[in-house]
Amino acid sequence: MIKARSIHMCSLATGISLVAPTLLSAQEAAAEAPSYLSQNTGDILWYLVAAVLVFFMQAGFALVETGLTRAKNACNIMMKNMLDFSFGVVAFAIVGYALMYGDSIGGIFGWSNGFFFMKDALMVGDDLASTNLVAAEWLFQVVFAATAATIASGVMAERTKFSAYIFYSIAITCLIYPVVGHWIWSGDGWLAAMGMRDYAGSTVVHSVGAWAGLAGAIVLGARKGKFDKEGKPLPIPGHNMPLATLGCFILIVGWFGFNAGSTLGAVDDMAYIAMVTMIAAATGCIGATMSTWVKFGKPDLSMTLNGALAGLVSITACCGSVSIIGAMAIGLIGGIIVVFSVLFFEQKLHVDDPVGAVSVHGICGIWGTLSVGLFGSTAIDSGLLSDGLLYGGTAQIGVQLIGILAVFVFVFPVSLLLFKAIKATSGLRVSESEEIEGLDISEHGNEAYADFQVYADLPEEDLA
Template identity: 45%
Template sequence: MDMDIATLSKGLDTIWVVLTAAMILLMEGGFALLEAGFVRQKNAVSIIMKVFVDITFGALIFYFFGFGLMHGKDAGGLIGTTGFMLSGDLSNIHLNISHDTFWLFQCAFVIAVISIVSGAVAERIHFRAYILYTIAMTGMIYPLAGHWVWSTGGWLQKLGMIDFAGSAVIHALGGFSALAAAIFIGPRIGKFTADGKSNIVPPSNLPLASVGAFILWFGWFGFNSGSTLSATNGSIGHIAVTTMLSASAGGAACILFTMFRYKKADPPMVINGSLAGLVGITAGCSFVSDGAAIFIGVLCGIAMVLATEILESKGVDDPVGAFAVHGISGSLGTLTVGLFAKPELTASIGKGYYGLLYGGGWNLLGIQALGLVVIGIWGFALTWIALKLIKLIMPVRVSKDEELIGLDVGIHGVPAYNQDHDFLDLETMKRENNR
């Protein structure tokens, strides 16, 4: 009878993790629609192609190299040494699911990380260079940071850092990597005037971007609740509630804040505000109260608006707000765990620390801050180095003509919408995209 219960438990956990992994993979459709809606029409196909690079190359590289570096047997708290191609000794992974199932869930995470960067370099990065950067991110940059926090023996994990589903490991890392890439590659042609004033580049399709945001919101329930890695974990419902509340608070805060600041509710900001709330709650979704989740969402939503303004004032071009949404909100979400983590909720993971506002002292907040700084610097520096090395091999940025024509035609040779032409030569496509 005990064996039957154990088998049933393992089966339920396997189904739960596979389904939530699929929900996270569906988020790539959300990324594609969101970014295609935010960029100009002449670059919609290029966004879709980058998402396909994320999924295809990302999954393969994570299988061959990334997973082993991230979750293999620890060496010095810094790196995994087994588990490449899911082979070798993985006895350090103690879960009620198979290694294959665990890999699938982790693969969905790594694909999300690289997709964060794709938006920051939209409309100007060269496709071949992006492929090489995807290999660097999924094969080394993300796996090593993930090992430090999530793998048994990782040095930040041993210190007691809490990052339930990745505000730091995924979003802050991806956000600071996106910032480095955006600075390295430079702004789009015409984005800033000679005196540094920012020109507005209107989104091509806000309804499309909105649908993308809703798909991301849906997938986030898999992102956060699925990180229990168990269908019988009693915190699944609470995680889903805090996720919903923070996302809603982030969007509501942006509606009110932009009405006050700009005299009208700003649709792109509202879209990103809900996403900011989702990013912010990801670290502490299992460990904070409903009220704290609402506060985190409001904080991240308003901070995202201000960060977007500051970034533009500094001449940094981030077409979809990747750094403001993921870098800033991921940072705030990581730090707020050190404030709001409840003793009765963190006790279940045996860290021994809880939030400052619950009498836990400065220990957890200090650890969270240390981990955030390390991960932010790691993502920024390694992205910069990776792009520098790639530039030695090939151009990182497309040519001026390709950028003006649009990457859809200039790089991929096809427009997003054929406008009912039966046949279209290259010169005609160029004229259509320059109208």
Template identity: 45%
Template structure:
């Protein structure tokens, strides 16, 4: 509160929207100080939001490490570090300019005409050059958008755990972060045809979360379930995770990171109105997570006679995914209800996937795909500019594109180099079979 009061006078001076300039060490001739401040505050929002979303990589790693069996923990940690690093490189080399064509389309509204590495603004921007850099630094924008790209890849990792080879997974990650994710994101956030059609997705229930979910679903169908998971008689054998404390820690880290995910997507902090909106987004994001968690807690008690911690954790995450498409417009009560429905979706969707014999180790498909679809539809209940037909149109277009392209890539990888480890390696655990090291050497037997 004290910080907000301290910032209020400065924010009041910059309440009118204006293009920003890069700040030098001292006053720059010809630069409006209030406009300069807009540039600084907007860039700061991107940077703070970006490192919060980056911390979600830790959350994904801890969640997955806790929900897989002990013999596969090191593999999940390795995949999460590697996928984040590969995303950082290939989003720079291809993805960023593919996602933001800035009006340069080779196919209007569909395919960017710019294929090449991202370029940041020059060091020491002068007054004459400042107009070229818009309302925030390109470095802060690139960093922020990269974190979203990496988060999409993290979603796929958990679903396919415990039976996929490392290198085919990483090759798919490269293609996902360099081409698949940026291309479909350009259709909405790059000013493409979905944006022109009026499709609304504030921070990515569809553009980020359902994309990861569709890619994971395609991989799970081609990869197949873990050995012994589904019996011929229809019985489902539970494979308990190795460390629910880690899974809980991962969930809270993701919950924290989501404030950057949704709050940073306001894309501006240069006015009183912007700061008020970011604050509202934070509050709605938090209450949606709470709604999803409590809904899962109560529902599992009613259905199974005892609460299920893994469902409660995924309920919170589903609430977060559900509110991501529109975290600004709903009231606190509306946001809580949207999140609660996400939690309900998870509780019913997990056993539904089991009946379909789709093996999703961490529940990423219910959380990110199904709750992402729900959240995108739920926009119509609070945002008067949204229509059901347009929202469904965006969901279907992105879903078909990502599922088909991902399925083709998974199939090619399966045919060319194989994507699944041998039965012996799967039984022994991927930590030793693929990496030759264990996360818990004293306790990982059996």
């Protein structure tokens, strides 16, 4: 037994003597590694995770918009979301990123960063680590651009020419969105210089998409059968509420990348921002549910889904600036606002917005951006000009108002001119017969639900 133990101890000692140099070499290599590598790699990893989550929101938008519209247009909705992504990536790579993050020209737009895939910023040289970080940043930014573009898809659903929509998608991704982004997010933009705070894009992303969609809806006009001769809105129910509900849950998941990813690196604030994002989604859902329950006597699912999204849009600008109680209030109010905003646009302004996107992304985008100046705390966000109005500060609310107005004054008229130009040239709206038949057949030659037949309008004797 003693001999066996001695042999075992000798073997162990021999093994340690063989492994020790390897361990020491690994420690020495780690000591010699660049000090930035760990944080740099963490930042790249978080950029990639967040970008994937935000990209997944495209699936959420596609499902929400498809579920809230009619079955005969389902393929068209899906196609528009696919092409928003595809053309958006190329347009942002060639032009959009340079306009958004290039060296500033008067605080209005960027330029010297180089066009065509940021050639000055992404040329692979000796510093591969820095190049990879820029690539990760670009990937995160391009999915934001695609999100702004796809918001208008729902507003203009069921009557827009597919070719016209592609032209719009390119224009917003390579021009309209990047200019607004430069104003607020580039660091050199004129609104950024004033101190405007829009942490993850209630205005930069959501309001931009909504104001463009509003312009498109006005130029297009309402869907056939949406309003009667007296102008009273008539219901056109969506064909698949489970699909819309699944899309809403996907959007909630994606929003963690949207908001928490806007830390622009792997930092401690990620967890707090994710928490207040979840809270606002929940209270927004509750606010819309209670509002419809009181107003209509029954809680409405479509409004409830929009309430959750309204809470998310509302917290997006202020997720890095407000307390937990503030997040609860902001989401709750956003959920209430969206219900009455949808009714106002439909009943008073006669704007046909099939999915309520103008209210969710535009009006709640305004509310979220204002919330920075109302609920913001310098104890949480040292970058604020002052505490919010509810804490006695006044400077921040004024700058937020200027930013909201400036973005609307730029985006809405430019989009209006764009859609009028498309209408006057290639045409913006499908023909009446194509609209009645459905855009799936007329625009794509596809059916979302092939081999299914609808019997609801047939006499009972024909159903036997």
